[in-house]
Amino acid sequence: MKYLMVLVIVLVGLWFWRNNRRAALRERQSRHATARPDASPAQAATEMVACAVCSVHLPRPDALPGHRGIYCSDAHRRQAEG
Incomplete structure (x- = not known):
């Protein structure tokens, strides 16, 4: 009986811990998500080329x-x- 009580207490503790983690996440x-619209111009997307x-x-x-074409280095150009 005492092992059953210990198991119940451990399970309740795990349940509280998981809920707190999910809430924090x-x-x-x-x-x-609210910080993204205020992104600075330095974080603006740039066009990528190959x-x-x-x-x-x-x-x-x-x-x-x-x-x-477009090149990554002067050696490739x-x-x-030629």
Whole structure:
């Protein structure tokens, strides 16, 4: 009988612990969701482009334009354009 009581107490404790964790997670998610619309311009999405030689994706401002495409480095631009 005493083992049954210990088991019930442990299960009730686990139930309270899980509910508190879920509530905290929901609160964190709601705070995060409300913070997203106020994102700074530095976090704005940038367009990603692929290198014509190696197909690596990189932000457009970091890419090097060439006559035959967009490249990730000057070496790839020289390799593709001769």
